[in-house]
Amino acid sequence: MSKRQSRINEFRAAVVDTIKKALPELRECESQFGRFNLDELETTSIRTPGVRVGLLHGKLKHAGSGQAEGTMSCAAFAVTEGKDRDEQAWAIAEAIAVSLHTSQMFGLLKLGTPQAVSIQPVISAAIKSKGVSIIAVEWTQELHQLGQNIFDQDGVVFSELYINDELVEVRP
Template sequence: MRLTALRQAIITTIRAKLPALAAVDSHPGRFNLDELRRIVTRLPAVRVALMAVPDTGEVQTGERDITVRLAAFVMTGDKRRLPKDEAALAIVEALLDMVPTQRWGMTALTGAEKVSAENLFSGSVDKQGVALWAVTWSQTLRIGEDIWQGGVLPSEVYLNDDREQDGKAGAYDKVTP
């Protein structure tokens, strides 16, 4: 379950780098106003979601590269001396600094790219006393089994030597691994 591991790695990294957040959790995807009312109990918060897998491709090893679109939803409320929109912008700025090229400690993953942020302000969201932003990006994750992993090494290997030896061009040398 590399997709689940990716989402958890993102959450762990954000928690470590932004410890002042009240909550950094996963979320299944987009949400409506009713869902927003339910999840804004602990603010400021970041909710991480896998939004789409718009592209897949096979690799020569038998594995697949999948492009994953991800989002970190930033939610803040008003605090004494810090309006919610300023708090949200501070978290958005921290994420925009953190996310580009991030690999979240995973090896079968490209660096984050196409990072952007969008203000999701609306009158309904504002009535809930919340500022809401989405920081989005794409990454390519390799999944599946490598057909070459754990293969058997041959007992003999022959290397082509382009230099002339004993009047013969391109002699082969036997090498034992």
């Protein structure tokens, strides 16, 4: 893969940065691989109050240009502990959900607006016994023009192709 950062990773990092700026009282806000649950809580330390941002899955629709449109299912997990953990987790989740308004682009281009925003607690007896509250804010958002366009700016197919940094001959 090229040194260019993937659009998906760029998007997730932008979501993390936006939440950090909006909620400076968080002790931690970082990206998460997938869903945050009790297993993650037991194997990973998180300073509370904290937020973990994960991309749960994406559905891609390919275009003739070689690029794709991706509908990403996203989640921000508010994690709190202590006496007022439930109230604090709901307040953080509400602040994140409200920020997912129809003009929230996280400072990026080629991006749709947040859709289908929902909030729900991650509940289990094991989580309750740990004295932790986890509230998930979930939404979908479209990333446009994923990948590289196979056409140049004039609409002509590129005449050079590099694989593993080696020029491969392309015949018309």
